[in-house]
Amino acid sequence: MKEWQHRRPNAPNRKHMTQPGKKVCFMTGATGRLGSEIALSVAGQGYTIFFTWHASEKKALELLEKIRWISPESEMVRCSTSKPKEIGKAFEAFRKKFDRLDLLIASASNFFATPLPEVTEEEWDSLVDTNLKGTFFTMQEAVRIMQKQPFTSKIITMADVSADLVWKNFAPYTVAKAGVVHLTRVFAKTFAPRILVNAIAPGTVTLNPGKEMETEEEMLRRIPLGRLGDPLDIVRALLFLLESDYVTGQVLAVDGGRLLD
Ligand SMILES: NC(=O)c1ccc[n+]([C@@H]2O[C@H](COP(=O)([O-])OP(=O)(O)OC[C@H]3O[C@@H](n4cnc5c(N)ncnc54)[C@H](OP(=O)(O)O)[C@@H]3O)[C@@H](O)[C@H]2O)c1
Numbered sequence: 001m002k003e004w005q006h007r008r009p010n011a012p013n014r015k016h017m018t019q020p021g022k023k024v025c026f027m028t029g030a031t032g033r034l035g036s037e038i039a040l041s042v043a044g045q046g047y048t049i050f051f052t053w054h055a056s057e058k059k060a061l062e063l064l065e066k067i068r069w070i071s072p073e074s075e076m077v078r079c080s081t082s083k084p085k086e087i088g089k090a091f092e093a094f095r096k097k098f099d100r101l102d103l104l105i106a107s108a109s110n111f112f113a114t115p116l117p118e119v120t121e122e123e124w125d126s127l128v129d130t131n132l133k134g135t136f137f138t139m140q141e142a143v144r145i146m147q148k149q150p151f152t153s154k155i156i157t158m159a160d161v162s163a164d165l166v167w168k169n170f171a172p173y174t175v176a177k178a179g180v181v182h183l184t185r186v187f188a189k190t191f192a193p194r195i196l197v198n199a200i201a202p203g204t205v206t207l208n209p210g211k212e213m214e215t216e217e218e219m220l221r222r223i224p225l226g227r228l229g230d231p232l233d234i235v236r237a238l239l240f241l242l243e244s245d246y247v248t249g250q251v252l253a254v255d256g257g258r259l260l261d
Contacts (some may be wrong), residue, residue, distance in 0.1 A: 019151040022073075024098045026091075027051040028081050028138055029107030029158070031059040033206040037231035038105060038238055039063060043071040045242060047103060050094050052079040054108065081108040081134030082126070091141040100149060103242070104142040106135045106180075107158040113169045113213055124172045131176035132183075139187055139197075146195050153194070156241055157184050159201040161255045169213045177201075181251050188249030196248040200237050203255025205229035224257030 023046060030039040030051035036059070043049050048071050053060035060076050067074045075097055079090040094101070110130045114123050135157055146153040162170060163177040181199055188197035204219055205228060212219075220226060237254045241247065253259050 019100065019102070019149070021100070023047045023102035024100050025049050025103040025105060026094055026101055026138075026142060027105040027107060028079070028134070029105075029109055030076075031056040031063060032107060032109070034158075034202065034231050034234050035107045036063050037235055038107065040066060040070070041235045041238065042103070042105065042242075043067045043074065045239070047071065048098070049074040050098065051076050052081065052090050052108070054078065054080055081138055082129035084133070084137040087134065087137045087141055091145075095145070101142060101145045102151075102153050104139065104146075104153075104155045105158070105238075106138045106155070108134055108138075109158065111170075111173055111208060114172050115169045116171060119172060127172035128176045128179075131173060132179040135180050136183055139183065143187065143191055143195060147191060149194075152196065152245065154242070155184075155187060155195060155197040156238060157197070157199040159184070159199040159251055161201050161203045161253055161258050163201060163251075164253075164259055165261070184251065185249045192248055196245065198241050198247060198249070199251040200234060200241070201251050201253045201255065202234050203229050203253070203258040205231060205234060222258060222261055223255070224260055227256060229254060229256060 025042050025047040027039055027049060029035040031053045039049055039051055049067050053076055064074065064076050077090050077093050079086045081087055108130060110127060114127065139155060142155060157180050159180045160177040162174045163181050167174050184197055184199040191197065203223065207216065219228070233254050237252050241252065
């Protein structure tokens with residue numbers, strides 16, 4: 001048998017440190033279309049979920065009820081992640097309830113078209129603050145807890161393949177997502193080996209009626225695998241990152257080959 005064949009995921013020489021007991025996940029954007037599937041799947045992996053909601057109280061209450069069927073100690077709090085003070089308060093509430101943080105999923109986002117000649121300051125601030133500033137300050141709060149823990153924890157940010165493409169009508173959004181990719185790498189390098197930080201970059205999974213600049217047929221023509229993504233495609237990528245302890249600072253594109261364009 002070759003030397004590498006002896007190595008198995010639970011081999012004792014692993015540096016990854018785990019902590020007994022129920023793992024806890026802090027998640028923003030859990031009421032989103034992908035976000036809710038992700039939150040439920042993470043609960044299904046045995047995590048207690050503490051999630052934030054912003055405008056969708058009804059969705060949040062329904063989601064909490066579903067999550068609590070799987071993970072009864074889960075909680076939620078209202079928070080606008082474009083406001084660092086509110087992020088701070090959400091983490092204060094988190095720390096009152098939980099004494100560990102195993103996983104942060106930073107998924108809060110907004111998205112709308114902004115043709116270059118017409119972008120207003122208000123639109124710029126809304127897109128950049130929600131997608132980038134909020135992600136940064138959420139990650140900052142999380143690492144303040146995680147770096148003091150005697151075990152390995154993880155951060156997963158939600159980027160977008162558009163961070164690597166040139167979309168004429170979405171500059172503030174795509175710039176913000178490019179920033180999320182960069183933050184992911186900076187945090188990964190800064191907090192290794194204790195905190196593993198990766199991004200998932202979905203291609204088009206859900207459509208935004210009235211906000212897209214292309215028809216579905218036009219989008220499909222650009223996707224080598226010939227279909228839009230399914231939330232399950234994103235969940236599978238996330239489960240890979242939860243399982244893996246030798247991947248950090250990466251952006252996992254889940255896009256049907258869209259980036260090959
Ligand atoms: N869906 C796709 O096809 C796709 C493609 C590429 C990338 N992505 C990325 O994947 C992630 C998940 O996507 P999704 O489909 O779940 O997004 P979504 O359906 O648009 O949901 C957005 C989420 O962000 C929250 N949010 C919006 N503004 C907020 C604010 N100011 N403060 C706090 N939370 C705020 C919303 O909360 P409320 O509902 O409570 O307001 C909601 O939970 C996002 O980061 C998105 O950019 C998605």
